[in-house]
Amino acid sequence: MPAELNLVFVGPPGAGKGTQAARLVDDFGLPFIATGDILRANVAEGTELGVKAKEYMDRGDLLPDDLVVELIMDRLAQPDSADGFILDGFPRTVPQAEALDAAMQQAGRRLTAVILVEVPDEELIERLSGRRVCSKSGHTFHVKFDPPKHEGVCDVDGSKLIQRDDDQPETIANRLRVYHEQTSPVVSFYDRDNGPSGAILRRVDGSRDPDEVYRHIRALIATVRMEDTL
Ligand code: AMP
Numbered sequence: 001m002p003a004e005l006n007l008v009f010v011g012p013p014g015a016g017k018g019t020q021a022a023r024l025v026d027d028f029g030l031p032f033i034a035t036g037d038i039l040r041a042n043v044a045e046g047t048e049l050g051v052k053a054k055e056y057m058d059r060g061d062l063l064p065d066d067l068v069v070e071l072i073m074d075r076l077a078q079p080d081s082a083d084g085f086i087l088d089g090f091p092r093t094v095p096q097a098e099a100l101d102a103a104m105q106q107a108g109r110r111l112t113a114v115i116l117v118e119v120p121d122e123e124l125i126e127r128l129s130g131r132r133v134c135s136k137s138g139h140t141f142h143v144k145f146d147p148p149k150h151e152g153v154c155d156v157d158g159s160k161l162i163q164r165d166d167d168q169p170e171t172i173a174n175r176l177r178v179y180h181e182q183t184s185p186v187v188s189f190y191d192r193d194n195g196p197s198g199a200i201l202r203r204v205d206g207s208r209d210p211d212e213v214y215r216h217i218r219a220l221i222a223t224v225r226m227e228d229t230l
Contacts, residue, residue, distance in 0.1 A: 003228050005030060005084035005221070006109060008091070008100075010186060011117035012179045013172070014124040014131070015206045016213065019140075020117065021088045023214055024221075031080045035068060035089035037138075038075070058165050060174035062092055062182060069099045076103065084112075092183045097190070113224045114190040115217060117206035121176055128172045132161040 005028060009017040018034060025032040039057060042050030049067065056063045072090050075081070091097040104110055119127075130143040132152075136159035141148045148155050166175060190201040202220050206213055 003225060004109065004112065005225070006104070006112045007085070007221070008087045008111055008114045008190075009089075009117065010091075010114055010183065010190070011206060012119060012121075012124055012183075013175045014128040015117040015119045016210060017088050017117050017206075019210060020115075020206075020214055020217055021086045024086055024217070027218075028084070028086075030084045030086050031078075032086050032088065033072065033075050033081070033090070035072060035087075035092075038071060039063070058171070060166050060171040060178060062178055065093055065095045065099070068092075069096055072096075073099070073103055091186055094185050094189055097186050111200055112228070113221065114201050115220070116187055116190075116201055116203050117213070118203060119206040123207055124176060125172055128167050128175075129169060131164070131167050133164055135160045135162045 007021075007024070007030075009021050011017045018037075021032055021034070024030070039050070039053045043054045043057065044050070049071070052067065053063055062068075068090065072087070076085065087100075091100050100111075127142065127145070130145070132141045132143060132148070133139070134141075134154035134157065136154070136157055139154055139156045140146075141155075141161060148161060152161050153159075154161055165171070187201065191199045202224070204213060204216050204220070208216075
């Protein structure tokens with residue numbers, strides 16, 4: 001039986017984690033658990049969590065750990081995550097990483113790899129400020145790097161393209177600050193020695209062409225899986 005593939009994507013906002021993770025989902029058929037997407041769905045539906053989350057999200061701040069940890073632990077306990085999962089946007093703080101470690105250990109499981117997608121801040125600012133999102137299905141475009149055929153209109157379903165509230169310049173600056181202050185320590189957390197296979201952190205240069213980044217990630221997963229069977 002193939003080993004479980006329990007993957008975590010870490011990286012600053014705009015690094016392309018979501019895009020890369022979505023391609024892996026297509027290839028491996030694993031559930032894709034993106035905290036930001038789950039929270040945005042809650043905001044759109046006006047749930048109790050969504051009402052609380054919106055305040056933090058609009059400012060570019062992180063939600064309190066307990067709220068997010070509960071949300072993700074419930075999701076990981078669903079049967080479809082039993083053979084593996086791809087987490088995007090969680091953990092974003094050391095306490096979240098510790099909670100995930102504890103839950104995995106309790107379930108007799110472990111993370112296969114933590115993939116860090118790195119991109120310099122200047123490039124992230126350009127990517128995020130030009131990002132436009134389909135108001136209906138979330139397809140993403142970029143005014144410069146991936147413009148829609150007709151300005152302001154989604155190529156896929158003709159819906160209006162909008163700019164996420166948290167892609168406004170002041171919020172972008174805050175999200176990057178929050179990343180460096182609160183999420184960078186998560187990188188060190190996973191870069192520590194993790195037993196016989198060493199550290200589980202794998203670094204990927206996210207400033208390259210998305211296809212190249214994807215090939216690197218695939219190669220890296222193949223290596224980790226091979227090491228797992230040795
Ligand atoms: P994202 O789409 O991953 O950039 O997430 C959008 C926003 O959701 C973030 O700026 C935070 O406000 C919130 N969020 C997402 N993931 C987390 C997390 N793991 N912990 C706390 N807040 C989060």
